[in-house]
Amino acid sequence: MIRSQVKTLVDQCFQQGVEQGLWSDAAANLYNVEVPRHGGQGDFSTNFAMVLAGKEKRNPREIAGQLVDLLNQDEDLLDKVEIAGPGFVNLFLKPSVWSTVLAPISEQGRAFGLSDVGKGKKVMVEFVSANPTGPLSVGHGRNAILGDTIARLLKATGHDVTREYYFNDAGRQMRVLADSLKARYLEKLGLENEFPEDGYQGGYINEIAQGMINEAGDSFKDVEDQTLFRKRAQDAIFADIDTTLKRIGIAFDSYYNEHTLYEEGMIEDVVAELRKKDLVYEQDEATWFKTSEFGMEQDRVIIKNTGEPTYRLPDIAYHREKFRRGFDWMINVFGADHIATVPDVLAGIEALGLDKSKVHVVLYQFVTLLRDGKQVKMSTRKATFVTVDELVDEVGVDALRFFFLMRKPDSQLEFDLELATAQSQENPVYYVQYAHARLCSIERMAIEKGVALPVLAETDLSPLQEEEEYQLLKTLASYPALVADAATDLAPHRIIFFLMELSGNFHSFYNKHKVVTEDQQLTVARLCLCQGVKAVLANGLDLVGVAAPEKM
RNA sequence: GCGCCAAUAGCUCAGCUGGAUAGAGCAACGGCCUUCUAAGCCGUAGGUCGCAGGUUCGAAUCCUGCUUGGCGCACCA
Numbered sequence: 001m002i003r004s005q006v007k008t009l010v011d012q013c014f015q016q017g018v019e020q021g022l023w024s025d026a027a028a029n030l031y032n033v034e035v036p037r038h039g040g041q042g043d044f045s046t047n048f049a050m051v052l053a054g055k056e057k058r059n060p061r062e063i064a065g066q067l068v069d070l071l072n073q074d075e076d077l078l079d080k081v082e083i084a085g086p087g088f089v090n091l092f093l094k095p096s097v098w099s100t101v102l103a104p105i106s107e108q109g110r111a112f113g114l115s116d117v118g119k120g121k122k123v124m125v126e127f128v129s130a131n132p133t134g135p136l137s138v139g140h141g142r143n144a145i146l147g148d149t150i151a152r153l154l155k156a157t158g159h160d161v162t163r164e165y166y167f168n169d170a171g172r173q174m175r176v177l178a179d180s181l182k183a184r185y186l187e188k189l190g191l192e193n194e195f196p197e198d199g200y201q202g203g204y205i206n207e208i209a210q211g212m213i214n215e216a217g218d219s220f221k222d223v224e225d226q227t228l229f230r231k232r233a234q235d236a237i238f239a240d241i242d243t244t245l246k247r248i249g250i251a252f253d254s255y256y257n258e259h260t261l262y263e264e265g266m267i268e269d270v271v272a273e274l275r276k277k278d279l280v281y282e283q284d285e286a287t288w289f290k291t292s293e294f295g296m297e298q299d300r301v302i303i304k305n306t307g308e309p310t311y312r313l314p315d316i317a318y319h320r321e322k323f324r325r326g327f328d329w330m331i332n333v334f335g336a337d338h339i340a341t342v343p344d345v346l347a348g349i350e351a352l353g354l355d356k357s358k359v360h361v362v363l364y365q366f367v368t369l370l371r372d373g374k375q376v377k378m379s380t381r382k383a384t385f386v387t388v389d390e391l392v393d394e395v396g397v398d399a400l401r402f403f404f405l406m407r408k409p410d411s412q413l414e415f416d417l418e419l420a421t422a423q424s425q426e427n428p429v430y431y432v433q434y435a436h437a438r439l440c441s442i443e444r445m446a447i448e449k450g451v452a453l454p455v456l457a458e459t460d461l462s463p464l465q466e467e468e469e470y471q472l473l474k475t476l477a478s479y480p481a482l483v484a485d486a487a488t489d490l491a492p493h494r495i496i497f498f499l500m501e502l503s504g505n506f507h508s509f510y511n512k513h514k515v516v517t518e519d520q521q522l523t524v525a526r527l528c529l530c531q532g533v534k535a536v537l538a539n540g541l542d543l544v545g546v547a548a549p550e551k552m
Numbered sequence: 553g554c555g556c557c558a559a560u561a562g563c564u565c566a567g568c569u570g571g572a573u574a575g576a577g578c579a580a581c582g583g584c585c586u587u588c589u590a591a592g593c594c595g596u597a598g599g600u601c602g603c604a605g606g607u608u609c610g611a612a613u614c615c616u617g618c619u620u621g622g623c624g625c626a627c628c629a
Contacts, residue, residue: 038573047571050609060609085572086609131629172628286627297554297625304627311629336623339556365557366623407565410557412622414564419578427591428577434591445588478568485568497566500576511584511593552591 001101002477006044006091007033009077013070014048022066026055033091035478042082042090043474049087060087098473099461105476105532106456113483113539118159124322125151127333128245128252129166132237133177134202136244137378137385138367139335142413144388145404146364146492147333148250149544153487153495156543162327163251166318168258169234176200178230184209185229189218208236244388248397249545258314266317267309270352271302279351294347315341316348323354330359331490336366362490364409370416395420395427398546402429405544408493428500432541433549435503438510439534440550446516446527453531454524463525468509472529475502476536483543492544499540506533 010033018025031048048067053060064083071081071091079092105112127147130140147163155161168174180200186193188209212220212232220228245251261267271287274280279290285305289312292299302313322330334342342361349356369376369386378385392400399420406428407413420427443453464473479498486494515526538548 032571034568034571036572037567037575041572045572050571054609088572168629284627288627301627306627308627310627315629336557338624338629340624341629343555363557363623368622411565412558416564419564430591431577434589438589438592442588449588482568489569493566494568497576504576507592508594510588511590514588516588552589 001104001480002093002097003033003035003044003481005077006093009071009074010046010048010067013067016070017066023052023056023063027052030055035474036088036090041084041088043093044091045084046089046091047087048089049083053087063087064089095465095470096462098470098477099464099529101473101477102456102461102528102532105535106528109535110539110542112535113480113543114156114158115480115484116158117484117488118154118157120158120160121328122160122162122326123154123329123331124162124164124325124327125154125331125333126164126166127151128241128250130241131168131171131173132234132241133173134200134237135204136241136388138369138388138391138415139378141248141388141391141400142364142367142404143333143335144245144248144250145401145545146362146409149401149405149492149495150331150333150362150487150490152543152545153483153490153492157484157487159329159487161253163253164256165252165254166256166258168314169230170259174230174234175226177205177233178226180205181208181229181233182226185212186221188213189221191218191221204237204240205233208233211236244392247392248388248400256318258318261314261317261321266321267313270313270317270320270348274348274351277351289344289348289351291344291347294343294350296343296347300344311341312344312348315345316352319345319349319359320352320354323349323358328358331362332359333362333364336363339363360490362409365412367404367413367415370414371418391415398433399427399429401545402427402432402496405492405496408491429546430552431507432499432503432537433547434552435506436534436537436541436548437550437552439506439530439537442515442530443527443534446523449516451516451523451527454527456528456531459524459528460521461525461528463519463522464529466509466513468505468512469526469529472502472505472509472533475505476532479536479540495540495544499537499544502533502537502540506537 010031014025014028014031017023027048031046031051033044033046036042036045046067049060049064052058052063056063061083064087067089068081068083071078071089077093077097079094081092082090084090108114125147127150128136128140128144130136136144151161151163176196176198177200179196183193183195183199184205187195188206223229271280274289279293280302281288281290286301287303288299289302290299300312301310302316303309319330342363346356346359349359369378376386388400394417395403403415403420404413446453464470475498482494482498486492513526515523515530517523541548
């Protein structure tokens with residue numbers, strides 16, 4: 001926005017300097033224009049002279065002086081230019097420039113902040129992907145919110161996004177699940193049963209068993225085939241997962257069942273292709289993949305001596321399928337405990353001659369749940385986990401999403417239930433939402449007092465001259481670039497930090513200055529500013545899936 | 553033993569991919585409601601950016617080596 005105007009200006013001066021023989025073009029695209037951290041260092045600052053000095057072994061302050069002369073030809077943007085420190089050139093904008101940010105916000109409305117930096121790139125975000133063995137737990141919650149928000153960000157920046165859920169309803173885990181259900185079923189009928197040693201102990205199994213009894217009594221008691229029980233468990237649990245996801249605002253574009261890979265022969269196909277490249281061999285009745293040829297310490301089994309593939313093989317086949325479906329960028333959201341599987345799959349992709357740089361794994365660290373100040377130990381089997389549903393019951397969807405996004409994926413996330421529930425008033429999500437509600441309240445008040453909401457194009461913005469007003473305008477102006485960066489860096493937490501900053505700017509402004517006053521000119525100008533802040537807050541909140549309430 | 557992630561204020565964490573004097577929220581202390589929502593604001597205090605080297609005009613940020621914590625290292629997923 002305004003920053004890019006300034007960047008363009010500096011670029012033009014750079015070019016002029018090249019044409020005038022002041023310097024070579026060695027530093028093209030290497031310098032930057034950024035917002036300095038401290039006050040008094042201008043609205044923007046460039047390291048131009050120092051970068052160039054490094055390239056040409058000259059005195060940076062001398063180059064800075066030449067750049068300043070060129071910049072001083074500008075009449076529209078700049079108020080003054082200074083050389084500072086080791087050779088920074090600090091640019092001070094004409095104050096009136098800042099209010100120009102309000103026009104695009106007003107014109108674009110909900111679309112302000114969106115961009116086409118993705119250029120329609122076809123991207124798949126695969127996330128959650130939990131097998132249907134139980135309700136979604138806290139870890140899945142972080143996965144779900146992270147994946148969903150990354151998808152939202154990419155969509156907002158012009159990517160063609162597909163959200164996919166990959167799951168597997170076969171395999172050992174599901175067999176144990178079926179056995180667990182059957183045992184509970186028999187148990188409830190008062191019949192002899194044997195609960196599997198490593199069975200799933202969650203109460204949800206009992207509920208499913210009870211449902212079967214309510215429906216059909218004991219008619220399943222002699223069924224030997226486990227398929228029935230597996231299907232009952234899977235259907236019930238999947239429906240449950242789906243309900244939870246809907247509840248936290250998440251919908252998938254497609255679901256992919258591992259079965260498909262078998263049914264359509266893609267598993268054998270991958271093995272055949274690897275074999276053709278002499279990358280597999282048989283040993284101890286198992287089939288091995290030469291991962292050692294791709295920088296790994298040892299080879300890995302892809303087909304067990306039982307004839308059953310290990311998880312690697314379908315994972316590789318699945319990724320090949322993603323490539324075949326034409327995705328340019330494949331993002332997987334995995335918990336840190338899956339780190340070990342990543343190199344194998346990447347090796348497989350490489351082995352198949354595909355471009356592994358198109359696959360990006362977002363690894364998020366664990367969520368530590370604190371209850372009564374103590375860490376809650378969680379285990380899916382023992383059902384000592386806290387579910388996403390329970391969390392939502394306690395803190396609500398908005399707080400859940402906000403909290404899960406407050407930390408970058410790389411950081412462990414501490415979720416203190418007491419803090420999130422008992423002190424919900426101090427919850428940062430309210431800080432942001434409250435700012436939005438206040439803005440709505442101001443508009444209501446203005447209308448009540450007979451002040452019509454202004455039309456920006458007809459409003460003189462020159463009365464906006466307070467420091468707090470400039471601060472708000474500057475923050476607003478930084479929004480579009482922030483969204484673009486957060487998206488391409490897969491860093492949703494930056495949106496959260498932006499929202500807190502903008503809200504903070506607004507609360508400060510609000511406490512120091514009154515919007516609706518006797519001064520007509522000032523009132524309408526400030527109402528325009530408020531409309532801009534409100535719109536950007538709403539857009540940002542929408543981007544992370546948090547509500548923007550009009551009243552609190 | 554090997555791999556990945558982290559280490560920044562008392563606590564929880566940012567730090568825009570190498571910039572100038574280190575940032576926020578809680579917690580602590582002191583102030584601000586007859587005025588558009590006090591779920592808010594203002595001020596004070598709080599730091600050897602885990603340790604040691606290296607790279608350069610310049611390092612919390614990049615490289616190497618250590619230390620501590622978390623997660624992994626299956627013919628489980």
